[in-house]
Amino acid sequence: MTGLSADVRPFRLPLRRVLSTGRGHTRHRSGLLLGISDGTHTGWGEATPMLGWSPASVDSTAASLAAVSAAVSLVDDPSDPRLDHLLDDLERAPHARAAMAGALADLTARRQGVTLAAVLNLSAAPAVPVNAMVSAEQPEMVESLCADAVAMGHRCIKIKVGVLDVASDIARVEVARATVGPGVELRIDANGAWAVDTAIEALRQMAELGVSYCEEPSDGIDAIAAVGSHSDIPVAVDESARDVDDIAKALGTGSIDVVVVKPQALGGPDLAMRAIGLAREFGASAVVTSMVDGAIGVAHALHVAAASGIDMAHGLATSSLLEADIGPAPRVEAGMMALGSAAGLGIDPFEVLPS
Numbered sequence: 001m002t003g004l005s006a007d008v009r010p011f012r013l014p015l016r017r018v019l020s021t022g023r024g025h026t027r028h029r030s031g032l033l034l035g036i037s038d039g040t041h042t043g044w045g046e047a048t049p050m051l052g053w054s055p056a057s058v059d060s061t062a063a064s065l066a067a068v069s070a071a072v073s074l075v076d077d078p079s080d081p082r083l084d085h086l087l088d089d090l091e092r093a094p095h096a097r098a099a100m101a102g103a104l105a106d107l108t109a110r111r112q113g114v115t116l117a118a119v120l121n122l123s124a125a126p127a128v129p130v131n132a133m134v135s136a137e138q139p140e141m142v143e144s145l146c147a148d149a150v151a152m153g154h155r156c157i158k159i160k161v162g163v164l165d166v167a168s169d170i171a172r173v174e175v176a177r178a179t180v181g182p183g184v185e186l187r188i189d190a191n192g193a194w195a196v197d198t199a200i201e202a203l204r205q206m207a208e209l210g211v212s213y214c215e216e217p218s219d220g221i222d223a224i225a226a227v228g229s230h231s232d233i234p235v236a237v238d239e240s241a242r243d244v245d246d247i248a249k250a251l252g253t254g255s256i257d258v259v260v261v262k263p264q265a266l267g268g269p270d271l272a273m274r275a276i277g278l279a280r281e282f283g284a285s286a287v288v289t290s291m292v293d294g295a296i297g298v299a300h301a302l303h304v305a306a307a308s309g310i311d312m313a314h315g316l317a318t319s320s321l322l323e324a325d326i327g328p329a330p331r332v333e334a335g336m337m338a339l340g341s342a343a344g345l346g347i348d349p350f351e352v353l354p355s
């Protein structure tokens with residue numbers, strides 16, 4: 001018997017422009033591509049920790065992946081139960097786990113000749129709506145980016161707030177609403193920047209602007225729930241929930257209406273599907289997002305979104321933020337992202353990765 005083989009390759013992806021959020025500024029994304037091969041098919045996974053957000057660094061993720069990569073040679077089937085123990089060992093290394101679980105799931109799908117989404121849910125959607133993201137400080141820039149997004153066919157736009165003062169946040173959401181008209185969904189994301197009182201007041205002042213929900217108005221599950229219990233605009237938990245247990249805690253407050261599910265941050269497609277199921281049990285909504293990942297990470301999030309059964313717009317249209325990528329990223333057309341019919345993830349990485 002010849003076992004599976006694993007290959008880990010580093011990459012570094014420059015951003016087209018600095019990404020500013022309530023949690024700081026990012027100029028590039030560094031990560032690791034994991035390939036797991038059975039000699040015929042190769043499944044792909046990606047680990048791209050984000051500085052300031054993720055509990056793991058690229059170096060610690062590389063060490064985690066090196067440790068488990070050796071062990072995959074002991075099995076010859078991606079569904080071998082011994083691999084579950086390897087995944088359990090990566091509980092504290094969510095990006096490494098996401099790469100490992102993702103590569104194994106992709107390999108399984110390719111061996112079966114079906115899409116990864118179909119492995120997760122037999123009645124997965126062929127395409128999902130995606131939101132545009134607007135992270136700009138000047139109202140004129142917000143106006144032009146919103147107009148571009150609508151012209152490209154997006155029916156949902158997410159605006160980053162919390163970078164400057166509240167008055168400028170409100171001004172930018174006003175400009176966005178005036179630009180897109182009443183029929184386009186607007187969401188905002190403060191990335192935890194506001195104090196609870198500030199958030200409640202900011203959302204009160206935005207109540208007339210038709211904001212569908214606010215992600216991370218304040219920092220931490222309890223603070224977000226406190227805002228949610230005093231706001232007519234629903235609130236969402238994103239980076240304050242680091243794992244499925246955190247998501248259960250957030251939903252249990254009864255004041256958080258939406259969970260943002262990042263397969264990369266939670267530890268892979270299986271855990272992302274578990275989080276989506278929890279949201280459904282609590283009567284809450286979920287949206288699936290990438291983390292400005294490379295193309296393989298975006299494709300994984302796309303397949304989870306397609307398998308989720310959720311018809312809200314997902315946060316997957318992030319590849320245009322990158323100057324270079326690790327593969328042909330899933331394309332956005334008329335505000336939708338489609339799976340295609342190829343087996344597994346439907347894309348393969350480039351031979352040479354940007355470094």
Ligand SMILES: [Mg+2]
Pocket residue numbers: 189191215216238239260
């Ligand atoms: Mg967010």
